Amino acid sequence: xxxxxxxxxxxxxxxxxxxxxxxxxxxxxxxxxxxxxxxxxxxxxxxxxxxxxxxxxxxxxxxxxxxxxxxxxxxxxxxxxxxxxxxxxxxxxxxxxxxxxxxxxxxxxxxxxxxxxxxxxxxxxxxxxxxxxxxxxxxxxxxxxxxxxxxxxxxxxxxxxxxxxxxxxxxxxxxxxxxxxxxxxxxxxxxxxxxxxxxxxxxxxxxxxxxxxxxxxxxxxxxxxxxxxxxxxxxxxxxxxxxxxxxxxxxxxxxxxxxxxxxxxxxxxxxxxxxxxxxxxxxxxxxxxxxxxxxxxxxxxxxxxxxxxxxxxxxxxxxxxxxxxxxxxxxxxxxxxxxxxxxxxxxxxxxxxxxxxxxxxxxxxxxxxxxxxxxxxxxxxxxxxxxxxxxxxxxxxxxxxxxxxxxxxxxxxxxxxxxxxxxxxxxxxxxxxxxxxxxxxxxxxxxxxxxxxxxxxxxxxxxxxxxxxxxxxxxxxxxxxxxxxxxxxxxxxxxxxxxxxxxxxxxx
Numbered sequence: 253x254x255x256x257x258x259x260x261x262x263x264x265x266x267x268x269x270x271x272x273x274x275x276x277x278x279x280x281x282x283x284x285x286x287x288x289x290x291x292x293x294x295x296x297x298x299x300x301x302x303x304x305x306x307x308x309x310x311x312x313x314x315x316x317x318x319x320x321x322x323x324x325x326x327x328x329x330x331x332x333x334x335x336x337x338x339x340x341x342x343x344x345x346x347x348x349x350x351x352x353x354x355x356x357x358x359x360x361x362x363x364x365x366x367x368x369x370x371x372x373x374x375x376x377x378x379x380x381x382x383x384x385x386x387x388x389x390x391x392x393x394x395x396x397x398x399x400x401x402x403x404x405x406x407x408x409x410x411x412x413x414x415x416x417x418x419x420x421x422x423x424x425x426x427x428x429x430x431x432x433x434x435x436x437x438x439x440x441x442x443x444x445x446x447x448x449x450x451x452x453x454x455x456x457x458x459x460x461x462x463x464x465x466x467x468x469x470x471x472x473x474x475x476x477x478x479x480x481x482x483x484x485x486x487x488x489x490x491x492x493x494x495x496x497x498x499x500x501x502x503x504x505x506x507x508x509x510x511x512x513x514x515x516x517x518x519x520x521x522x523x524x525x526x527x528x529x530x531x532x533x534x535x536x537x538x539x540x541x542x543x544x545x546x547x548x549x550x551x552x553x554x555x556x557x558x559x560x561x562x563x564x565x566x567x568x569x570x571x572x573x574x575x576x577x578x579x580x581x582x583x584x585x586x587x588x589x590x591x592x593x594x595x596x597x598x599x600x601x602x603x604x605x606x607x608x609x610x611x612x613x614x615x616x617x618x619x620x621x622x623x624x625x626x627x628x629x630x631x632x633x634x635x636x637x638x639x640x641x642x643x644x645x646x647x648x649x650x651x652x653x654x655x656x657x658x659x660x661x662x663x664x665x666x667x668x669x670x671x672x673x674x675x676x677x678x679x680x681x682x683x684x685x686x687x688x689x690x691x692x693x694x695x696x697x698x699x700x701x702x703x704x705x706x707x708x709x710x711x712x713x714x715x716x717x718x719x720x721x722x723x724x725x726x727x728x729x730x731x732x733x734x735x736x737x738x739x740x741x742x743x744x745x746x747x748x749x750x751x752x753x754x755x756x757x758x759x760x
Contacts, residue, residue: 280412281402285310286317286334286348287364292387296333299391300398304413314343318351329358329406331398336365336372346372349379360405362397364389428647430628431621440482442475443626446616452479452608459606460486465558467543467603468581470610471728473660476581479608480539483579492536495529500542508550509566518567530563530574537577543603544584544595551596558602578603585731613655613662620651623659627666638674646678653687656724686717720755723748727757 283306287293293310300306311317314334321327332352334345343351345363352359363376366387376384382401385394402408437445439453459466460483468476477496484494502510509518513528529538540546546554557563558578562571580603589595613620624642632639642650655661665684673682680688722741730736738748752758 280306280408281328281330281406283308283331283333283398284317286312286314286332286345288312288335288338295391296394300395304395306398313338314345314348314351317348321355321357327357330360331402331406332359332361333394333398334361334363336363336376337367346375346379346381349381353380358406360401362394362401428621428644428651430625430642430647432625433622437622440485441478442482443623444616444619445622446618448611448616449619452610455608456482457486459483459608461488462606463577465577465603465605466579466608467586467606468579468608468610469586470581470583471612471656471658472583473658474610474612475659476583476610477539477541479610480537480541480579480581484537484539484577487537487577489536489577493533494537494539495533496539496541497529498541500545504547504550507547508553511550512553512563513565515565515567518565522567525565528563528565530557530576531572533576534574535576537579540578540580542582543580544582544586544589548594548596551599555596555599555602558599588731613658617651620662621647623662624650624666627663628670631667631670632674638670640669640673640676640678642678643680645680646683649680649683649687654725656721656728684717685714686721719751720757723751723755723757 283300285293285296285308287296287310290312293312297308297310301308309320311320332349334348336345338344345365349361349363361379361381362383362385363381364385364387365372373384382405383397385397399410399413403410403413431445433443433445437443440456442449442453444450444453456479466480466483468479470476480496481494484490497510499507509522509526509528511528511530513526513531514522516522516525540554557574560571561575562573564571586595586600586604590597590600628640650662657664665687669678669682676682723737726737726740727734729740734748734752735745738745741748749758
């Protein structure tokens with residue numbers, strides 16, 4: 253133990269001795285973290301809030317923190333964790349403590365520094381700092397100091413923290429385990445044990461027997477096509493055709509002919525009369541995927557089909573009656589598209605007779621262990637020689653990741669791991685870098701997030717993947733609003749659009 257550590261521990265023990273015994277409080281005070289090292293700040297915030305369930309709010313500098321306090325009507329006692337020096341601020345952590353004391357705030361303080369010296373340790377002690385912590389340090393040590401500071405200086409009942417610690421231990425003890433899907437978990441090609449998916453299955457059963465138009469919503473990769481297929485298979489039309497049309501994959505100038513057919517000579521290249529998808533699906537179901545990408549002109553013609561149950565081939569004026577059930581799907585927010593003028597309001601209400609919204613995988617994470625087991629059964633060979641197992645830590649990461657690509661992304665990952673790492677135990681370094689970097693782990697450290705694999709890494713590819721994922725998440729959180737997304741990413745709107753152009757993401 254060096255002199256600084258001894259001084260810090262001795263000072264803490266002395267404070268423990270002279271303070272009164274804590275009295276019971278109903279609520280644990282807020283923790284304010286002032287730290288300009290973003291990685292360290294995020295690590296501390298996640299550790300204290302996720303593992304111990306404490307309330308933490310972070311700031312990059314003393315001025316931001318003081319401005320926050322000034323905007324509050326009332327400030328209760330709190331615990332302050334602050335760095336001593338800040339690159340872009342004329343105020344240091346020790347001066348911040350002076351300002352807070354002058355303003356009459358009641359708080360316990362712990363200071364952190366990467367440039368330790370006897371002089372700063374003595375200065376911190378004179379200012380009533382509870383503990384002087386030298387970087388780098390273990391997050392568990394910091395959490396213990398927080399508990400001691402609040403119980404001894406703010407008179408917080410220690411039993412409140414004991415409960416939090418016990419809860420954290422119980423959570424940590426509950427290791428993620430793979431679960432084999434049972435017969436009850438399967439439904440028309442879909443898998444789910446969560447309440448959210450069970451509700452989807454029940455709704456499919458109810459709507460299947462009707463002829464009502466169904467609008468399936470949900471992010472890409474959630475299985476909208478499987479839902480449409482299930483509706484058809486459980487309906488009285490199951491013996492007839494189910495025709496799938498991806499409205500976003502067919503050029504707009506060809507989509508009308510694909511849907512409604514054309515007469516011979518209707519346009520250049522129309523050498524014969526051709527039936528459209530609606531005619532082929534007559535008596536059965538037509539599934540119009542990515543309906544939000546349909547051009548406005550075609551939206552008018554689709555509206556007529558819904559109203560009159562008849563079509564007109566391109567180049568013809570004779571209506572053809574069709575008996576077809578229409579099921580549509582989109583990953584877009586159609587209500588917003590209506591507001592923006594990109595989708596007809598009358599068509600939206602015609603399509604949205606029975607809505608089915610499929611949850612994102614991040615909203616039904618209890619299904620992830622079941623899905624992993626199922627995909628393993630599909631991709632591992634019968635003799636099991638390419639079977640893989642997972643470290644407990646890997647499963648925790650997979651459960652904490654937000655899966656922007658949803659079930660499709662999870663399926664692709666498992667297939668990739670079986671092919672590339674078959675016969676091995678999957679460890680953290682075997683996962684794609686963006687999953688490691690963007691997973692919501694309980695404890696995040698620099699070594700975990702940026703651990704360099706033995707074989708090295710393509711830094712440019714890694715950073716591009718992380719940047720692309722963050723842009724997608726920002727657009728998802730703001731429902732595609734680029735102004736708001738640019739604010740979340742702290743960049744100019746024009747810069748965001750340029751980055752999206754480079755990645756062909758403007759259609760998101």
